[in-house]
Amino acid sequence: MGGWDRFVDTFFNAKVMEKYLPDILSGVVVTIELALLIVVSGLAAGLALALLRSLGVRPLNWLIVFVVDLFRSLPPLVIIVLMYFGLPYAGPSPSGFVSTWLSLALVLMAFSEEIFWAGITSIPRGQWEASRSTGLSYSQTLFNVILPQAFRLTIPPLTNRTIAITKGTALGTVVAVTEILGQASSAVSNSYNPSPLMMGAAAYIVLFLPVVVAARWIEAKFAWKR
Amino acid sequence: MIQTFFNPEIIVAAWPIVLSGLWNTILLSLIVVPLGLLGGLILALLASIHHPLVRWPLMAWVDFFRAFPPLVLLVLLFAGLPFAGLELGGFACVAIAFFLNTGAYYGEIFRAGIDSVPNGQVEAARSTGLGRLQAMRYVVLPQAVRNVLPDLLSNTLEVVKLTSLGSVVAVPELLYEARQAQSVTYNPTPIVMAAVIYFLILWPVVRLLSRLENRALAGRR
Numbered sequence: 001m002g003g004w005d006r007f008v009d010t011f012f013n014a015k016v017m018e019k020y021l022p023d024i025l026s027g028v029v030v031t032i033e034l035a036l037l038i039v040v041s042g043l044a045a046g047l048a049l050a051l052l053r054s055l056g057v058r059p060l061n062w063l064i065v066f067v068v069d070l071f072r073s074l075p076p077l078v079i080i081v082l083m084y085f086g087l088p089y090a091g092p093s094p095s096g097f098v099s100t101w102l103s104l105a106l107v108l109m110a111f112s113e114e115i116f117w118a119g120i121t122s123i124p125r126g127q128w129e130a131s132r133s134t135g136l137s138y139s140q141t142l143f144n145v146i147l148p149q150a151f152r153l154t155i156p157p158l159t160n161r162t163i164a165i166t167k168g169t170a171l172g173t174v175v176a177v178t179e180i181l182g183q184a185s186s187a188v189s190n191s192y193n194p195s196p197l198m199m200g201a202a203a204y205i206v207l208f209l210p211v212v213v214a215a216r217w218i219e220a221k222f223a224w225k226r
Numbered sequence: 227m228i229q230t231f232f233n234p235e236i237i238v239a240a241w242p243i244v245l246s247g248l249w250n251t252i253l254l255s256l257i258v259v260p261l262g263l264l265g266g267l268i269l270a271l272l273a274s275i276h277h278p279l280v281r282w283p284l285m286a287w288v289d290f291f292r293a294f295p296p297l298v299l300l301v302l303l304f305a306g307l308p309f310a311g312l313e314l315g316g317f318a319c320v321a322i323a324f325f326l327n328t329g330a331y332y333g334e335i336f337r338a339g340i341d342s343v344p345n346g347q348v349e350a351a352r353s354t355g356l357g358r359l360q361a362m363r364y365v366v367l368p369q370a371v372r373n374v375l376p377d378l379l380s381n382t383l384e385v386v387k388l389t390s391l392g393s394v395v396a397v398p399e400l401l402y403e404a405r406q407a408q409s410v411t412y413n414p415t416p417i418v419m420a421a422v423i424y425f426l427i428l429w430p431v432v433r434l435l436s437r438l439e440n441r442a443l444a445g446r447r
Contacts, residue, residue: 010309069436073428075387078401078421085405086414089230118439163292164384170295174394181298185305194306201294201302208293216289 016195020187024199027183030097031207034169034179037101039162042108049109050116054142064113071110076168079103084175096175108165115157119150155222159215167208180204236415240407244419247403254317254389254399258324259382265329270336274362291330297391299323304395316395328385335377339370376438383431387424400424 053064071079084099094102123146131141173182184200273284291299303319314322343366351361371378393402400420407416 007310011306069429069432070425072432072436073425074421075390075401075424077390077393078417078424081401081405082414082417082421085408086231086417089414090227114436114439167293167295170297171391173297181295181301185301188305194309197302197306201298204295204298205290205293208295209289212289212293 011194011198013193013195016187016191016193017199020183020191020196020199023183023187024180024196024203027178027180027200028203028207030177031169031179031203034097034101034172034177035166035207038104038108038166038169041101042105042165043112043158043162045105045109046112047116049113050120051142053113053117054120068110068113071106072114076103076107076165077171077174079106080171080175096172096177099175100169100172100177104165104168104171107168108162111161111165112158115154115161116150119154120146122153123149152222156219159218163208163211163215166211167204170204231414231418233413233415236407236411236413237419240404240411240416240419243403243407244400244416244423247398247400247420248423250398250403251386251389251400254320254392254397255386258321258328258389259385261321261325262328262332262381262385265325266332266334266336269329269333270340271362273333273337274340274366288330288333291327292334294327296323296327296388297394299327300391300395316392316397319395320389320392320397324385324388328381328388331381331384332378335374335381336370338377339374340366342373343369376435379431379438380435383428383435386428390424 049064049068053061080099080103083094083103084096087094087099127145127149128141131145132138136144169177169179170181172179173185176182180200180203184196187196188194269284269288272280275281300319300323303314303323304316307314307319347365347369348361351365352358356364389399390401392399393405396402400423401417404416404420408414
């Protein structure tokens with residue numbers, strides 16, 4: 001067997017790939033579930049915090065800023081490990097899936113709150129005053145005047161951050177979540193062949209590359225003209 | 227609660243272990259940040275050659291690593307390469323993975339910086355007799371870096387946080403040592419210590435960034 005054949009036989013072994021394809025696919029399903037949960041809950045929580053902050057209650061804002069800073073400073077893996085290995089000592093023992101979901105959702109919440117808040121504050125006060133004086137209520141001003149403009153400004157940084165954090169679903173493998181990387185790793189140790197890892201890598205590319213390309217397009221579309 | 231998560235005896239016992247982890251995290255950061263910056267600079271300089279044969283493969287390269295989770299890259303190097311007869315050890319794998327992954331991110335930032343310098347500057351520099359590389363080195367890059375300083379800092383923060391992935395491939399950095407201490411003491415205090423250390427070191431950076439970002443976004447309208 002030549003060098004190339006041996007390489008293909010090792011890293012792209014058809015038999016091994018066929019055997020572990022169902023495992024990898026079930027990992028893909030878990031990764032997608034996890035990713036969707038993180039994006040939806042993280043962004044919703046981030047927007048909610050930014051809106052709360054716009055009410056301007058001093059002590060509440062200090063608390064929000066502290067929480068945001070906390071989850072921006074801590075490495076996501078540290079939060080996941082703390083939740084999975086630490087929390088059970090205090091009572092609740094979240095599963096690996098729940099630990100990963102909550103941890104990454106909190107991180108996305110923190111980053112997106114910052115971005116939403118920056119978007120809201122970038123709209124000049126005069127716009128608030130003008131729309132309030134035309135008879136719009138606080139929430140009407142917020143939802144019909146301020147947020148539509150703020151969103152446009154926030155979309156490029158937001159897509160970047162969301163992708164970077166959602167990729168973190170792979171961290172779940174550290175706390176035994178059966179997502180793609182977890183499935184691939186255990187298949188490698190069962191088959192003593194790296195082909196499942198190559199399948200896993202391919203699965204990530206298939207899942208995330210379209211998102212990255214779409215993000216590039218969105219960024220260009222919403223970019224501010226200089 | 228305090229006995230469980232902030233146990234004083236365990237803090238004292240675990241302190242030397244956690245401290246050695248902290249030093250390794252600092253050391254690791256001092257290696258991978260310059261590596262990533264170097265990788266990014268190479269990518270951005272290549273991208274400044276506005277030729278489709280260079281630009282498209284480069285864009286594909288960057289998008290590939292933006293789509294590929296760094297942990298998967300790390301595991302691929304650490305668990306995959308030995309099958310090709312190449313055993314690199316956790317530390318080397320982290321260095322390579324970071325060079326590739328964070329290099330792509332730094333590259334995008336540098337590229338945006340270079341694009342932000344008006345073309346007239348290059349033309350003016352070239353007409354004074356500076357060579358192409360000299361114009362880049364003395365005129366474009368200094369301005370480019372200044373324009374994207376907040377983004378560079380923000381990415382560096384992410385890189386330092388990312389060094390915690392080293393724990394997965396047994397690099398004895400802060401998180402790894404904390405988990406070792408936790409499994410010996412059957413107590414989560416060492417992990418809490420690690421979290422507190424990360425927070426105390428990185429919080430000032432986050433504060434600074436938050437100010438810079440707010441100013442940048444507000445100034446853009």
